[in-house]
Amino acid sequence: MEVETGGSLMRSGQAGESAVDAVVQQIRDLIASSRLKVGDSLPTERELCAQFNASRNTVREAMRILKAYGLVDVRPKIGATIIDNRMSRAFELFSFNTMELSRKSFSDVQALRGLLEVGSAEILVDKVNRSDLNELNDINAELAANHDLNEASEIDYAFHVRLVSILDNAAILDVYAVMKPVILRIMQKGKTRRTFMTETFSEHQGVIDALAARDRLAFQYRLRTHLMFGARHFSQEMEATA
Amino acid sequence: MEVETGGSLMRSGQAGESAVDAVVQQIRDLIASSRLKVGDSLPTERELCAQFNASRNTVREAMRILKAYGLVDVRPKIGATIIDNRMSRAFELFSFNTMELSRKSFSDVQALRGLLEVGSAEILVDKVNRSDLNELNDINAELAANHDLNEASEIDYAFHVRLVSILDNAAILDVYAVMKPVILRIMQKGKTRRTFMTETFSEHQGVIDALAARDRLAFQYRLRTHLMFGARHFSQEMEATA
DNA sequence: TAGGTATTTCTTGGTCCAACAAATAGATTG
């Protein structure tokens, strides 16, 4: 078994701990000892240099690690603030080697979308507000404009992301970010049919209307139908090319 | 809507892309275009500097990111070799005990689990077979044995994964794999209460029974209750420490 | 004079450069 070398998450003071890893550990300790929470600020880079007797480049490399792990957000002039994007990072890491574009992946992703979008109807009709509806309308209006296949798919995707964003659930948004490539492929497949764009537009419109009326059943029916049509087109396409 | 700033995994050439992010992307492109595989070596830092017209610090910060993501392993004199530790990195993300997972992360994940597990009731009672039930029973029986907190949480997690595995949906299983560290933490929190293990056992048993009887409503009710209890314990815990 | 606006200053992260230290693969030498 390969021993974990160069690990920046190295536990307590290892022998061959590099200066950068030491600074990472010290910043972690600082966060813990100072009881820093999400939203709090870290000292400036130069202050950290002085505090840890490290050069600025070393501190910066340590910060890069913390940024990569989704623990801090660094902005010029603002400084480093503590965040917790670890879930997003985990999904991003995972997205590299998962979700290959097999037929089963497509149907699995569609099923997952169905569970999330249709299943959250109750919460959606409860939480949806005026600006949500406005933005959904805007996105859908954009869909009606002339776009090529890829642009239209992006807009279609944006519509569904905006829909689930009403839930205010970061985990679900992360899931959608991971599935994005697959979802786009599904949509592109479906859009090869000529009438697709107008169909999508009117189906989306029906979803929005049901949402505006806070009609859960209509919302579920229309959204489920919408998703199933996409799946059906896709199946036909796949069978034709298989 | 908040735009993803400072993201080192930023997709194709954004406007405000930093030099480091650009190098990260270029190195990834290099790996892809050169068909480099695990075990192959990257050019030296200085060669990358020349190739990308970037300073050595910039290249090094880019390397730190790639290291943090488990994509390369850098050793003095050896240079950078391509590895694939992304999966283990994803899990290590949550080994930062210095900072507690944010409360919202917990509730988001619980809500997502609810949508998936409770929402798929109809499919579950339809697809479940004898061996599914047997294995769920076996896992739950294991839960009744004496285990420490971590072991019990692992078993609890395995139960729910086995449950959704009935759906035969790889995308959902991937989602559970990524969320595993968070789910485990949720369960560990809940298990601080003394009676938790027996409660979990009987609640699981009720879920299995409903599933065996193909009673969708009972299944949903019991599973929802089960998940909500976990959430409630967690909320109490969080409020106590807040 | 008061209030708002334009300007200036100064802090801070982003990038680059040059140098040296430490480690070590590969060549050299005994």
Next chain:
DNA sequence: CAATCTATTTGTTGGACCAAGAAATACCTA
């Protein structure tokens, strides 16, 4: 074959400058 030497490569440091933006200041108008 083994010890040693050398050259290369990463690790670290200190310094410098830039651009962006926040804070302080000066200015202008009503």
